[in-house]
Amino acid sequence: MKEIILIKGGELVLKGLNRKNFENTLITNIKRKLRDLGQVKIENLQSTITIEPVDEDFDFETALERVSYVFGIAAFSRACICEKTVEDIYAKAPVYLKDTLLNVRSFKVEAKRSDKGFPLKSPEICREVGGILLETFPHLKVDVHNPDLVVTVEVRDRYAFIRAGQLHGAGGLPVGTAGKASILISGGIDSPVAAYTMAKRGLVLNAIHFASPPYTSIRAEQKVKALLSKVAKYSGPINLAIVPFTEIQEEIGKNCPEDYFTLIMRRIMMRIAERISREHHSLALITGESLGQVASQTLPAIVETDSVVNMPVLRPLIGMDKDEIIRISKAIDTFETSILPYEDCCTVFTPKHPKTKPRPGQCEEAEKGLTSMEELISRAIDDTVYSVVE
């Protein structure tokens, strides 16, 4: 029996004239995800995308798994294709649904009929198919309010489909519909969650990581790549820039007042990230900051880090509690990697009493000792190493 995957777009439905673009991007993203599994035929009709395998040995289970990661999908399901005749629907329903129905006690049938020329109306389809299923599987009861399973019959323009339930999609908007931005990625819990959250709103991600060997180890870089590869399951491939940061941190350590170390380090990170982003046509920076979480994330500190860049800094976690962030990081499977104990460049040269309420002008004053700032920044950018994480 021929099976397909049925996909319902999410917020796409709301996008008016842009809707076609959004749907086309979604279809491109789905195709890319399934490319190595074999040939498929993808159609988009009446806000439902159907994926029909062409090859006999198409790996259906893996395809369903991958579809569950694609942003822009509200719900998806497997379904069987029927001819648009009552006979074919009646014949296939009990055979296709057998295994599922043997595992439930109650069900109801819903029907959607977009072809108004079909001889039966929706309530009649429900009654007839329901009757056949009850007869074939005598252990079943119909429960219209709280069934174990909803069987849906959709009569569309060329075919009818039968499906048992449906699964939640990843939600959000298709990656690529919102432009490109750069996530400043550390090895911590927050920044991978921030990356996921913004990719979910349709952004393509570039990533920038600051490494300070030998204070930070190669394992810290591998950890960042491992985290990005978890995010890339949702976002698609991510271009990663690893910026050598040791010399800059040592210069800050030598030439700036200790209580400003973290703030100045963050201001330099932002300056470098902005330049790299502009070179790669990335329109904004993204960080995993959450208000008040640590000394450098108080509002006055954020004012001082923002003031050195001329592009928007997106902070999707700014109003979230740590438990909410951890909940997402567990759901996207980055948590266990994030808590591996490799040091980040933020944890070396940490001041004993970090400045939490810098006033305007104080950071500039504290940076005055860094006479070769421009040169340091240019050198770090020149020596940045690029790779792609999939």
Ligand code: ATP
């Ligand atoms: P995270 O859990 O993301 O590390 P955090 O709570 O530890 O965040 P900080 O260490 O102050 O907070 O970092 C704040 C943000 O700055 C991070 O979310 C990240 O976006 C960015 N950041 C910190 N360290 C680095 C780094 N080594 N490279 C790139 N970005 C970094």
Ligand code: MG
């Ligand atoms: Mg951190």
